[in-house]
Amino acid sequence: MTETQSPIISIRGLTKTYEGGHQALKGIDLDIRKGEILALLGPNGAGKTTLISTICGLVRPTSGTVTVDGFDITKDYRETRKRIGLVPQELTLGAFDVVVDTVRFSRGLFGMRADHKRVDEILSDLSLDDKKDSIVTRLSGGMKRRVLIAKALAHEPRILFLDEPTAGVDVELRKDMWRLVEKLRESGVTIILTTHYIEEAEEIADRVGVISDGRLLVIDEKENLMSSLGKKQLIVDLRTTIPAVPESLASFDLELSDDGARITYTFDTQGERTGITALLQAMNEAGLGLKDLNTSQSSLEDIFVNLVKTDNER
Amino acid sequence: MNVEAVKAIYINEMRRTRKTLMQSVASPVISTVLYFVVFGSAIGSRIEAIDGVSYGSFIVPGLIMLSLLTQSISNASFGIFFPKFTGTVYEVMSAPISFVEVILGYVGAAATKSLIIGTIILITASFFVELNIAHPVWMLFFLVMTCISFSLFGFIIGLWADNFEKLQLIPLLVITPLVFLGGSFYSIDMLPDVWQKISLLNPVLYLISGFRWSFFEVSDVSVTVSLVMISVFMIACLLAVYAMFKTGYKLRQ
Numbered sequence A: 001m002t003e004t005q006s007p008i009i010s011i012r013g014l015t016k017t018y019e020g021g022h023q024a025l026k027g028i029d030l031d032i033r034k035g036e037i038l039a040l041l042g043p044n045g046a047g048k049t050t051l052i053s054t055i056c057g058l059v060r061p062t063s064g065t066v067t068v069d070g071f072d073i074t075k076d077y078r079e080t081r082k083r084i085g086l087v088p089q090e091l092t093l094g095a096f097d098v099v100v101d102t103v104r105f106s107r108g109l110f111g112m113r114a115d116h117k118r119v120d121e122i123l124s125d126l127s128l129d130d131k132k133d134s135i136v137t138r139l140s141g142g143m144k145r146r147v148l149i150a151k152a153l154a155h156e157p158r159i160l161f162l163d164e165p166t167a168g169v170d171v172e173l174r175k176d177m178w179r180l181v182e183k184l185r186e187s188g189v190t191i192i193l194t195t196h197y198i199e200e201a202e203e204i205a206d207r208v209g210v211i212s213d214g215r216l217l218v219i220d221e222k223e224n225l226m227s228s229l230g231k232k233q234l235i236v237d238l239r240t241t242i243p244a245v246p247e248s249l250a251s252f253d254l255e256l257s258d259d260g261a262r263i264t265y266t267f268d269t270q271g272e273r274t275g276i277t278a279l280l281q282a283m284n285e286a287g288l289g290l291k292d293l294n295t296s297q298s299s300l301e302d303i304f305v306n307l308v309k310t311d312n313e314r
Numbered sequence B: 001m002n003v004e005a006v007k008a009i010y011i012n013e014m015r016r017t018r019k020t021l022m023q024s025v026a027s028p029v030i031s032t033v034l035y036f037v038v039f040g041s042a043i044g045s046r047i048e049a050i051d052g053v054s055y056g057s058f059i060v061p062g063l064i065m066l067s068l069l070t071q072s073i074s075n076a077s078f079g080i081f082f083p084k085f086t087g088t089v090y091e092v093m094s095a096p097i098s099f100v101e102v103i104l105g106y107v108g109a110a111a112t113k114s115l116i117i118g119t120i121i122l123i124t125a126s127f128f129v130e131l132n133i134a135h136p137v138w139m140l141f142f143l144v145m146t147c148i149s150f151s152l153f154g155f156i157i158g159l160w161a162d163n164f165e166k167l168q169l170i171p172l173l174v175i176t177p178l179v180f181l182g183g184s185f186y187s188i189d190m191l192p193d194v195w196q197k198i199s200l201l202n203p204v205l206y207l208i209s210g211f212r213w214s215f216f217e218v219s220d221v222s223v224t225v226s227l228v229m230i231s232v233f234m235i236a237c238l239l240a241v242y243a244m245f246k247t248g249y250k251l252r253q
């Protein structure tokens, strides 16, 4: 992947205000590179689905432009849409459809000549061979997700959008899915996926963009981003409640829960040392009994808060 | 023109129809037979011929129209309402197709289905009464125009409706009364003067009248007026659908 290549999708000053007056996108500028896997991270309501839906033609932009392969999504919608496959966030499938029929339908709908062999191959890539003649409503959630992917791939798009592909998906299917994504990328398909989970972006993406409240806060190579975002927390449940954090622990970045039963310690995974050993020792010396210990990656919410804070300070 | 897409929608809709073929054909056929038994034979035998046409024959065009209208509307409205309801319409909206192609696919399929049902009823009717079609080409023309324009109308209802109640509302509250009061079972000459005038406001009257003329060369209003009325109705529906798509009506935010 070279930086000099012209972007396959180019978004400039994109805003979207829904009918009710809610502004879901507040000026997005984004270039998506040909052949990359881009993960869009963001909390509920950030505007991820709105962004994707706009590019795919489901939502009309309020202002700004989007081009796909140099074609404008409104003026040249036929050109842009035939290049794009979309796997929606919701499991939307017709009630009485048969798997193979619905995939053939998708292919035709996007203007491709019927090709039963090609459709069979796509089904087989998604391990749907034996479900070919099943009625979609009788499939499990994971299987439905596969059918939706098959439908999105039926017209052999150059760009694939996966809106929260791992919602309600087990480990096995997730692995399968990442394998498929990898295979698609090797054949030159550009993939854009949304997720709530940093781990997931880390696992699969080349670049990661963070969206919050209708704004693209950062977009960067995964490695750069992870190192700057990586914060962890140690959560300590106390045997007895305490009214305040003891003086002797003041040097640590601690937070005491309202009921005085839990202490949260935030540390930087990129730092030389985590300070956990020192903290535990200090707690022991202060006479605090421990009931339970837990660590957690700082939540996406925290990261957004941090990002927005730095964003405002800039 | 994305011919493949039109084909895909059309085939998909027809496939849906095939699965429910028995219901969709059986119910109009059974109700037609019932109408014939009740009106044609039982009551009809005591009703004198209207304009020289036996009552049993007289009601055939009206009965066909009754089925065509209700079938066209329900097929077409369900055809688009259902994907909207389940959310699968996202696929159509994200496909490289224009509104004309969407309509060709959905309305084309709905109209085809009504046409098939209309034909079946006509054949069924011919077992019960003697049918001489005076102007077969015009008969077919009225048949096809009615199927298309009322499928378009159904499509509009399907787009407009955002719940099942609304979907049933128009056919129940508007279409059925219009058909019954549009001279399906009588000639409006039989009505008192005031009601004759009121009947002239009913667009379905023109349809039935024109259609009946193609069979028996008897009509309540002139054929030309019938032709103009159905054309106007069709154009009005086309314009409405066009406006709805232009604004993304309830499909694109």
Ligand SMILES: Nc1ncnc2c1ncn2[C@@H]1O[C@H](COP(=O)(O)OP(=O)(O)OP(=O)(O)O)[C@@H](O)[C@H]1O
Pocket (backbone or CB within 6 Å): A018, A019, A020, A022, A023, A024, A042, A043, A044, A045, A046, A047, A048, A049, A050, A051, A089, B253
């Ligand atoms: N059709 C709509 N009409 C009005 N507001 C909407 C509509 N769709 C989405 N919104 C609002 O726009 C905002 C962004 O929604 P969007 O679905 O794009 O978020 P998201 O990042 O995909 O969230 P999630 O992670 O929950 O899927 C939300 O506040 C949502 O309520």
Ligand SMILES: [Mg+2]
Pocket (backbone or CB within 6 Å): A048, A049, A050, A089, A163
């Ligand atoms: Mg979403």
